[in-house]
Amino acid sequence: MSEKESPERDRVSFGVIASAAVVALIVIVGAVVYFNRDTTSNAKVEGSTPASADAGATGFAAPDVDLFGRRVDVPNNPAGQPLPQDPSKQHRPSDQEWLTAAPAGTVDPHGWQRVYGASVPFSTSDGPARLENGLAVGYSHTPQGAALAAAQITYRLNARPADRELYVRQVRVSAQQVAAYDQALADQRLPKQQSEKVTRYLVAPDAFQVENYADDMAIMRLAARGPVVDGRQLWAAVRLIMVWDAGDWRLKPSTSTSAQTEYVDSLAGWTRW
Numbered sequence: 001m002s003e004k005e006s007p008e009r010d011r012v013s014f015g016v017i018a019s020a021a022v023v024a025l026i027v028i029v030g031a032v033v034y035f036n037r038d039t040t041s042n043a044k045v046e047g048s049t050p051a052s053a054d055a056g057a058t059g060f061a062a063p064d065v066d067l068f069g070r071r072v073d074v075p076n077n078p079a080g081q082p083l084p085q086d087p088s089k090q091h092r093p094s095d096q097e098w099l100t101a102a103p104a105g106t107v108d109p110h111g112w113q114r115v116y117g118a119s120v121p122f123s124t125s126d127g128p129a130r131l132e133n134g135l136a137v138g139y140s141h142t143p144q145g146a147a148l149a150a151a152q153i154t155y156r157l158n159a160r161p162a163d164r165e166l167y168v169r170q171v172r173v174s175a176q177q178v179a180a181y182d183q184a185l186a187d188q189r190l191p192k193q194q195s196e197k198v199t200r201y202l203v204a205p206d207a208f209q210v211e212n213y214a215d216d217m218a219i220m221r222l223a224a225r226g227p228v229v230d231g232r233q234l235w236a237a238v239r240l241i242m243v244w245d246a247g248d249w250r251l252k253p254s255t256s257t258s259a260q261t262e263y264v265d266s267l268a269g270w271t272r273w
Helices: 006-029 143-159 164-170 175-186
Strands: 112-115 118-121 130-132 135-137 207-213 217-229 232-245 248-252 261-264
Touching: 112 143, 118 143, 135 164, 143 164, 143 207, 143 217, 143 232, 143 248, 164 175, 164 248, 207 232
Parallel strands: none
Antiparallel strands: 112 118, 130 135, 207 217, 217 232, 232 248, 232 261
16 A cells, blocks of 8 residues: 555544444443534435435345445345345354354345445344334344344444434333433434434444353454554454343443443454454
8 A cells, every 4th residue: 555545544444443432432321422413413314325215115226335445235225125034044052153153144245235324234144134113123042143233233323323213122221221312312412314424434344253142141342444553454343232132132231431442453263244
């Protein structure tokens, strides 16, 4: 890479680092206090979905590429297009790669889709199996299902912080957190839809890692590509807690005051999608 290209790459890369930090902030505060009126003035997405997109549409428009030149498919339904599922491709606890295997289909066409401007994963093995009221649901009760749900829920919440249905259904929140969220909505502190200036940085994470897994909880990390520093590629690693509740995975906001994002210089021990 030339010195002329480096500043642009750094700008893009640090933008991805920033997006990972936004994810962490939303997870910590429950999508309430991060946003202010200055960041919500533009509630319309610019160019993230086809003009003819609607909630009842199916199929795909022409594919696009993300900031790193990677393919991302554009569903005609802005909420996404779930793929046909083959449960026989799901891993079992007896499998050697139970905690480290990638879900099937994410490296194939339609495996990463631009949903409300953010790139989110769709598998052919572990979900999401369907849409309900615009929400992607139906994840397998596996580490792979938890990883898919973690990426889907956090990125959708980043793109549409004022999506109350998403917040109350797919995030494990208390009555007090819901009350604070509703107050933020009433105060117009949460954008219905982030602008393309924000969502363009919500690109596919390069890998995930299962730190701990049990039937009722999975502690995951997502690694988003960051800058090259002193010749070393860095990734922003965001820790997310998923809980199995009412037959599906939900995001549990962290109550820790410590940073949920750290930087790693290797994806050894991680699972690439």
